[in-house]
Amino acid sequence: MSTEIGELIQAAHGGDWSPLLKAASLESERHWAENAQCLGADPEIFSPLSDGPREIPETVRRFQGISLNRPLNFCASCPVAVAARCLVESLRLNDEYGIRAGMLASERSPLRHAWQRRFDEEAVSAVLRGVPVTVNEGERAEVISRLAGDPTLNADHIARGLGIPRKYVWQLVRDHKKSSPPVASASGADVA
Ligand code: SF4
Structure with a gap:
């Protein structure tokens, strides 16, 4: 070495x-x-x-x-x-x-x-801005989770930041939504 x-x-x-x-x-x-x-x-x-x-x-x-x-x-x-x-x-x-x-x-x-185990908030923020950055599984999952919960985020930027096609980004968002339990409202009803 x-x-x-x-x-x-x-x-x-x-x-x-x-x-x-x-x-x-x-x-x-x-x-x-x-x-x-x-x-x-x-x-x-x-x-x-x-x-x-x-x-x-x-x-x-x-x-x-x-x-x-x-x-x-x-x-x-x-x-x-x-x-x-x-x-x-x-x-x-x-x-x-x-x-x-x-x-x-x-x-x-x-x-x-x-x-x-690493979690780098700067790397996550960079991907959200469309800057290509190397991220691990946890950081990528965080990016997808934020996109799933925030319609103002730009999927094109995220696709560029992650270095993957836009349609794959949306596939990951769909998978994330399927695997995340719905949030229960105060009345006990599920919130979509
Ligand atoms: S590419 Fe990797 S495995 Fe190949 S010589 Fe360089 S450091 Fe070693």
């Missing part, structure tokens, strides 16, 4: 995700993989058999030995923005397996859990 990406990861571990997200945003969401150092490499070397979300990293490293050198060397020489995007995409997808940004799957587990 390069020092630079290591510092971004350390900050994220400490609860400050913005340096990692800022670095990741320097690479296009669609085309970042074209600049990856591992482009064309055998994908199997990035998924050591003994590694997984519930394994102990030290044990994996001891067991795998020098076979980890090749994938980790690829990651160490990967451009920082690409490595950051690679890591962020794996977090967004809740990708449990594989080496990303120089981290084993077992090493990435705590960061994955922290990502899922």
Whole structure:
């Protein structure tokens, strides 16, 4: 792992995700993989058999030995923005397996859990304004919940902010309404 990406990861571990997200945003969401150092490499070397979300990293490293050198060397020489995007995409997808940004799957587990628990009001507000931002499941659900409850919000902005088609935004709103229990009024009748 390069020092630079290591510092971004350390900050994220400490609860400050913005340096990692800022670095990741320097690479296009669609085309970042074209600049990856591992482009064309055998994908199997990035998924050591003994590694997984519930394994102990030290044990994996001891067991795998020098076979980890090749994938980790690829990651160490990967451009920082690409490595950051690679890591962020794996977090967004809740990708449990594989080496990303120089981290084993077992090493990435705590960061994955922290990502899922993260709630960034600024990120939610940015999406509502139409600014494309990387959000986790909880933040996306909050955006959809606000849109479902506030007809003045702009679905086009939200679609742009989330990077998904407008019709999918409305599908998420419909799903949200179906899964949210109706609010009972003071008289006991359900309010639509
Ligand atoms: S950080 Fe590693 S796994 Fe990710 S794109 Fe770069 S070389 Fe590939």
